[in-house]
Amino acid sequence: MSQEDVTLLVQQTLDGDQQAFGQLVQLYERDVYNLAYRMLYNSNEAEDAAQEAFLRAYANLERYDLARSFKTWLLSITSNHCIDRIRRRRLTWLSLDEPLPPHPALTSDVPNPEQATLDHERNQIVQELLEKLSADYRLVVVLRYWYDLSYAEIANMLDTTESAIKSRLFRARQALAKEIESQPIPFFSPVMEGS
Amino acid sequence: MGNEQSTIHYSMSKALDHELSESELESLNAHLSESEDDARHFERMRKTDQLLHETPMINAPSGFAQRVMQAIAVMNLADFANQRLSVGVALGLVAAALLTIPILSMLLIALVTIFTDPGTLQVILQAAINASTSAIGLIADLADGVQNMISDMxxxxxxxxxxxxxxxxxxxxxxxxxxxxxxxxxxxx
CATH class of the missing domain: 1.20.5 (Single alpha-helices involved in coiled-coils or other helix-helix interfaces)
Structure with a gap:
């Protein structure tokens, strides 16, 4: 869908057409949910956060600048909300030993069982690595790798400078490399050998 | 030494983003061929980079969009309730405006009476002075009462x-x- 089509859907929503916003939700649900899940690593919380992000977007749609990318605006709302949730987690008692349930999207919507197992394993490794990073570093890694955003776009989203983003990504990469070094678990064997 | 290593690691990060010039890349490769530790570190960074690139996005759960739209419908009902609250406030203002009319009428009647019969003004002023004196006495009594109560209780x-x-x-x-x-x-x- 082109930016013009998205802009039209936004205009229609502002004119009171709720179905138009429904189309926007369908269009961006994967982007928003994936970001929430990568940041929060809990499917229920990710769904709540993604839903909240869409509700905030809907409630504040008149503040959206049509010159900007709608997707980036949505991701920006989602990022801020997820960071807030992570900060609030510190005030909440959570049992970290409780095993996390497998993500439903990894067990259902995949072409074959082998691929499902591989994807599940890869995701688990990646999430465990991301969990080692601080929320700020994790966010930059997620935006860079899953959304292919440029440094300038990420900087604009997070209201900071390009060099700050480069520095955060550099430090995040260093931390991840060290994490792999300290955990020579079956990390690359099942996932990376074939790639 | 630490600073130099940090610069080399930063070059590695830039290499992953394809942001190194040809000469910078050659220089990095030359360094990596000499330093086994850094070569291993770069390999780990490169493989992590590859792993992150190859990990797919996660789909939203089934029925997610529908649930969002249901939540929006509920939110709109809340807005409607707020609008009803605004209607309530508006009705209150209308009622206040309507009450203003008899109050203003009474004031007008009082003014007309004062101007037509100056003796009335004197009576009103006397009544106001008496009322003020009584009010001051009442406040003083109340303060005494509170003081007594605190000392007793x-x-x-x-x-x-x-x-x-x-x-x-x-x-x-x-x-x-x-x-x-x-x-x-x-x-x-």
Missing amino acids: PMIPALLTTVIPLSMLWGWLIWYLLRDSLSQNRDIH
Whole structure:
């Protein structure tokens, strides 16, 4: 869908057409949910956060600048909300030993069982690595790798400078490399050998 | 040494982003061929980079969009309720406006009476002075009463010392609850 089509859907929503916003939700649900899940690593919380992000977007749609990318605006709302949730987690008692349930999207919507197992394993490794990073570093890694955003776009989203983003990504990469070094678990064997 | 290594690691990060010039890349490769540790570190960075690139996005759960739209429908109902609240406020204002008419009429009648019969003004002023004197006396009596009560009942200061912290606690709770809506406002930019 082109930016013009998205802009039209936004205009229609502002004119009171709720179905138009429904189309926007369908269009961006994967982007928003994936970001929430990568940041929060809990499917229920990710769904709540993604839903909240869409509700905030809907409630504040008149503040959206049509010159900007709608997707980036949505991701920006989602990022801020997820960071807030992570900060609030510190005030909440959570049992970290409780095993996390497998993500439903990894067990259902995949072409074959082998691929499902591989994807599940890869995701688990990646999430465990991301969990080692601080929320700020994790966010930059997620935006860079899953959304292919440029440094300038990420900087604009997070209201900071390009060099700050480069520095955060550099430090995040260093931390991840060290994490792999300290955990020579079956990390690359099942996932990376074939790639 | 540490600074030099940090610069080399930063070059590695730039290499992953394909941001190194040809000469910088050659220089990095030359260094990596000499330093086994750094070569291993770069390999780990490269493989992590590859792993992250190859990990697919996660799909939203089935029925997610529908649930969002249902939540929006509920939100719109809340807006409607707020609109009804606004209607209530408007009706209150109309009622106030309607009450203003008899009050103004009474004032007008009083003014007309005063101007037509100056003796009435004197009576009104006397009544006002008497009322003020009575009110001042009443306040003084009340203050005396409170003073007596405090001296007779030491529970009063104790109650006050309880009420003040409790009020502060309530104030904090109200702030805590309002904080959500304030932070939500900040998140949308």
